[in-house]
Amino acid sequence: MDTNPETTFVRRKFTITEELDAELEQMADNNYQGNVSLCLRQSISDHRETLNGNGDLTIRHLIESVAHIEDQINNLTESVNSLNEQKHPSDGSLSxxxxxxxxxxxxxxxxxxxxxxxxxxxxxxxxxxxxxxxxxxxxxxxxxxxxxxxxxxxxxxxxxxxxxxxxxxxxxxxxxxxxxxxxxxx
The missing domain is CATH 1.10.10.10 (Winged helix-like DNA-binding domain superfamily/Winged helix DNA-binding domain)
Structure with missing residues (x-):
């Protein structure tokens, strides 16, 4: 979102359902001290990031990458454990x-x-x-x-x-x- 103090604001007239209006006012009250305009501007900015690929899609890719890395770690751990079992017989006679x-x-x-x-x-x-x-x-x-x-x-x-x-x-x-x-x- 643009935080430049010299930004020019434009007044828009639009219609939304009563349900969306109530939700907008609730979001503004909870997160923006009741400032509905600021809430809308931030929502548009967040939506723009999502459309540009910086939102949920990126998070999903990260989650998939982390899951893949966890699988690799598990496979390596199993390999190391297997090698340790082969290297260390359990006869108890090791120095x-x-x-x-x-x-x-x-x-x-x-x-x-x-x-x-x-x-x-x-x-x-x-x-x-x-x-x-x-x-x-x-x-x-x-x-x-x-x-x-x-x-x-x-x-x-x-x-x-x-x-x-x-x-x-x-x-x-x-x-x-x-x-x-x-x-x-x-």
Whole structure:
């Protein structure tokens, strides 16, 4: 609607049914302090937006898009849950690192296994220098392994200078409960 104070107003004569007149007056009373002319001008402006495609049609398209995205999220969630079930057998013999999804199977990178083992045994977060004391690796290699583990959510870093690193602590029972109930929360 044009809110320019220099707008020229034109008086129109038209007829409407008594029912529409009563509804117009009610809308004006409820929303425009009884100003019927302002109510009509705003109605025309809103109708113009609808005709130009900025009204209900746009909302319907948005609702359809959101529904499509929700379907995609549900499909992805089902896929992730399925993969988690395949990755985490329920025999209860997983180490803490394996229960968090850290791959310690045969063929896994031995250097990554060493770093994970050091972090698993530590009671407090460790600096890169601390980790190097327990493994025979260059600092750059330790940082690359930590970067990979951080990117995959297996290791967290603390703020500080220098940063310290620790395994993501998730108790196996909580992790299994989370995987079992994950689909119910969505």
């Amino acid at each position: 803490e690192a394996e229960s968090m999804g850290v791959n310690l199977e045969e063929g896994a990178d031995p250097a990554a296994k060493q770093v994970i083992s050091v972090l698993e045994k530590a009671n407090t977060p460790l600096r890169v220098a601390d980790i190097i004391e327990y493994v025979e690796m260059q600092p750059i290699d330790v940082r690359q392994i930590l970067g990979y583990l951080i990117d995959h959510g297996h290791v967290f870093t603390t703020s500080g200078n220098p940063p310290r690193y620790h395994l993501a602590k998730i108790s196996p029972s909580l992790n299994n409960d989370h995987n079992r109930h994950r689909g119910e929360d969505l």
